[in-house]
Amino acid sequence: MTDLAPALRAMLQRGEPAALVTVADARGSTPREPGARMLVGPDAAIGTIGGGRLEWDAISRARALARDQAQPAETTVDVPLGPAIGQCCGGHVTLRLERADAAVLSRIEAEERAASSRLPRVLLFGAGHVGKAIATALAPLPFDIQWIDERAEEFPPEMPGSNVHRVVTSAPLDMVAEAPPGSCYLILTHLHALDFQITEAVLRRGDFAYAGLIGSATKRRRFERTFTAHGGDPRALDRLTCPIGSALLRDKRPAVIAALVAGELLITVASASKEAEEPADARLEVKI
Numbered sequence: 001m002t003d004l005a006p007a008l009r010a011m012l013q014r015g016e017p018a019a020l021v022t023v024a025d026a027r028g029s030t031p032r033e034p035g036a037r038m039l040v041g042p043d044a045a046i047g048t049i050g051g052g053r054l055e056w057d058a059i060s061r062a063r064a065l066a067r068d069q070a071q072p073a074e075t076t077v078d079v080p081l082g083p084a085i086g087q088c089c090g091g092h093v094t095l096r097l098e099r100a101d102a103a104v105l106s107r108i109e110a111e112e113r114a115a116s117s118r119l120p121r122v123l124l125f126g127a128g129h130v131g132k133a134i135a136t137a138l139a140p141l142p143f144d145i146q147w148i149d150e151r152a153e154e155f156p157p158e159m160p161g162s163n164v165h166r167v168v169t170s171a172p173l174d175m176v177a178e179a180p181p182g183s184c185y186l187i188l189t190h191l192h193a194l195d196f197q198i199t200e201a202v203l204r205r206g207d208f209a210y211a212g213l214i215g216s217a218t219k220r221r222r223f224e225r226t227f228t229a230h231g232g233d234p235r236a237l238d239r240l241t242c243p244i245g246s247a248l249l250r251d252k253r254p255a256v257i258a259a260l261v262a263g264e265l266l267i268t269v270a271s272a273s274k275e276a277e278e279p280a281d282a283r284l285e286v287k288i
Contacts, residue, residue, distance in 0.1 A: 002046065002047050002140065003112050003162050003163075004020070004037065004039045004046060004047055004108055004112070005105060005108045005109045005112050006162070007039055007041075007046050008020075008039055008100055008104070008105050008108060009105055011039075011041050011100070012100070012101070012102065012105060016041055016042055017041075017042060017063075017066035017067050017099075018039060018040060018041045018042075018066050018099075018100040019039075019040045019062035019063065019065050019066040019097055019098060019099055019100055020037060020038075020039055020040075020062075020097070020098045020100050020104055020108070021037060021038045021039075021040060021049055021058045021059075021062050021095055021096070021097055022035070022036070022037040022049075022095065022096045022098075023035060023036045023037065023049050023050075023093060023094075023095060024076060024094045024095060024096040025092075025093070025094035026091060026092070026093050026094075027091055027092045027093075028081075028090055028091030028092055029081070029090050029091040030050065030081060030091040030092070030093050031049075031050025031051060031052070031054065031081075032048070032049050032050040036048070036049050036050070037049065038055070038058070038059075038062075039100070040058075040059050040062035040063055040066065041066075042063065042066075045059050049093075049095065050093075054079055054081065054093065057079075058077070058095055058097070061077065061097060062097050065097050065098075065099055066099055066100070069099075071099075073098065073099045073101075074096065074097065074098045074099070075096075075097050076094055076095065076096050076097070077094070077095045077097065078092070078093075078094050079092070079093045079094070079095060080092050081093060116144060116163065119142055119143055119144040119163065120142070120143055120144065120182070120183070120184060120209065120269050121143075121144050121146065121179060121180055121182075121183040121184065122138060122143045122144065122145045122146070122183070122184045122185075122186065122265065123146050123148060123175055123176070123179055123183055123184070123185050123186070124138075124145055124146065124147045124148065124186045124188075125148050125149070125172055125175075125185070125186065125187045125188060125189050125195075125198055126148075126149060126186075126187070126188035126189040126190065126214075127147065127149035127151060127154035127155050128154065128188065128189075128190055129254045130188050130214060130254045130257055130258065131147070131149070131154075131188055132156065132254070133254035133255050133257065133258035134186060134188075134254075134257070134258040134261055134262075135147050135159075135160050135164050136160045136258065137255075137258035137259055137261070137262045138161075138164070138258075138262055138265070139159075139160040139161030139163065139164050140161065141262060141265075141266065143163060143184075143265070143269075144163055144165075145161075145163055145164045145165065146165055146167050146175065146179075147159075147164055147165065147166055147167060148167045148169060148172055148175055149167075149168065149189070150168065150169060150170040150172075151168075151190075152168045155168075172189075172194070172197075172198055173197065173198065173201050176198060176201045176202055176205065177201070177205075181207040182207065182208070182209045182272070183208055183209065184208065184209050184210035184211075184212075184265055184268065184269070185198070185199075185202045185208055185210065185211045185212065186212045186214075186244065186261065187199050187202070187211075187212065187213045187214065188213075188214035188244075192215075192219070195213060195214070195215070195223075196223055196226055196227075199211065199213050199223060199227075199240070200226070200227055200230065200232060203227065203232060203236040203237070203239070203240065204232065204236075206236065208239075209268055209269060209272050210241065210264070210265060210268045210269075211239060211240050211241065212240075212241040212242065212244035212261065212264070213240060213241070213242040213243075213244065214242075214243065214244050214257075215242055215243050216243055217243070219242065219243075220240075220242040220243070223240075223242070224237055241264065244257065244260075244261050244264065245257035245258070245259075245260030245261040245264065246260070247260050247263075248260065
């Protein structure tokens with residue numbers, strides 16, 4: 001996930017002029033939604049407001065605003081997305097351009113902290129090859145990722161994103177117990193017995209958005225037998241994803257599994273969000 005505050009802080013410390021471009025309003029068909037933003041510095045633009053001529057012109061305007069202290073510190077630009085700028089979206093975008101300073105940085109930091117607190121929680125158990133690939137794949141996405149393993153030496157020196165948090169612990173079941181309702185769980189430790197313990201704890205909680213166990217059809221059947229032998233409700237097994245990333249069953253490369261898992265999580269979270277937004281009566285099942 002791209003946070004702009006660290007980059008802006010660095011620009012201000014270096015004394016570089018910078019500007020923030022935000023989609024203030026979007027009507028009709030547009031490449032980005034209101035609130036999307038981009039930080040523009042002398043040599044780089046971080047984030048995106050949709051690309052194309054819209055973004056190219058915005059970068060040019062933002063750099064001019066950042067350099068010229070005689071201009072007002074903030075301005076808005078209305079952009080119809082039609083033939084005049086070589087785009088055919090047909091919508092209309094209003095951009096807000098602000099010269100970046102310490103006050104803008106403080107506001108962005110507060111907004112990014114608030115946004116981070118609302119991200120879906122993903123508990124990723126295991127820092128092996130597939131765990132590393134999944135952490136890297138999820139880092140640019142809107143998730144709060146707790147990456148958990150008891151082996152500190154397995155983690156890379158730096159996390160792949162600001163939303164990926166290393167947790168070294170020998171008590172992973174405590175992490176399950178303390179997770180907020182609606183969390184997503186990816187279970188791929190270095191021990192099958194530990195995988196089974198964590199997965200069983202997740203299924204017994206029952207309030208997860210996604211529960212994924214790495215493995216094969218054989219591993220799934222073995223877990224199902226273990227789970228039911230321990231008194232687990234067989235109906236809970238219907239919500240278990242195992243194997244994870246199974247859309248391409250013959251491709252077991254870590255990066256491919258990670259890409260497919262990222263898709264599974266995005267679809268799951270989007271579906272849960274859509275269901276939560278629907279009126280209760282719209283979700284009632286009509287029986288005749």
